[in-house]
Amino acid sequence: MGRPFLDYLDDSGEIYECRRCSACLTSIKLLVSKAFRGATGTAYLFKHVINVYLDKQDVRDMTTGRHMVRDVYCTNCNEKVGWFYDMAYKKDQEYKEGNYILEKALIKERKSFSDGAALRLSTSSSSSTDNDKDDITV
Numbered sequence: 001m002g003r004p005f006l007d008y009l010d011d012s013g014e015i016y017e018c019r020r021c022s023a024c025l026t027s028i029k030l031l032v033s034k035a036f037r038g039a040t041g042t043a044y045l046f047k048h049v050i051n052v053y054l055d056k057q058d059v060r061d062m063t064t065g066r067h068m069v070r071d072v073y074c075t076n077c078n079e080k081v082g083w084f085y086d087m088a089y090k091k092d093q094e095y096k097e098g099n100y101i102l103e104k105a106l107i108k109e110r111k112s113f114s115d116g117a118a119l120r121l122s123t124s125s126s127s128s129t130d131n132d133k134d135d136i137t138v
């Protein structure tokens, strides 16, 4: 019952879900960086995300330069959850290509499936001051 057409991550660590519909999106093992910034605030970079679809390509000027990106939407509820890097125009930003950004305000963290599905509020003081990775979409 519920979400039979969705994929699930077989993971014992923390997972990230769509805040609106709780579809499973990705896991902490796929997390690359928490030092990003989106329209809603803090954003995370992930190597891979499931249960999402991509919008058409769009060239955007961000704080770290020009990128070709696509908006990322939850397959289940069609809510925008972040964006995907198709291409970076600057050499030193190429590590982001093929990776996904999920905005923290649009997702939620869950400890694990074996944890009684208890929602966990993020209490960790993520005091990242690493600002040179920030990306801002307009």
Ligand SMILES: [Zn+2]
Binding pocket: 018, 019, 020, 021, 022, 023, 074, 075, 076, 077, 078, 079
């Ligand atoms: Zn959703």
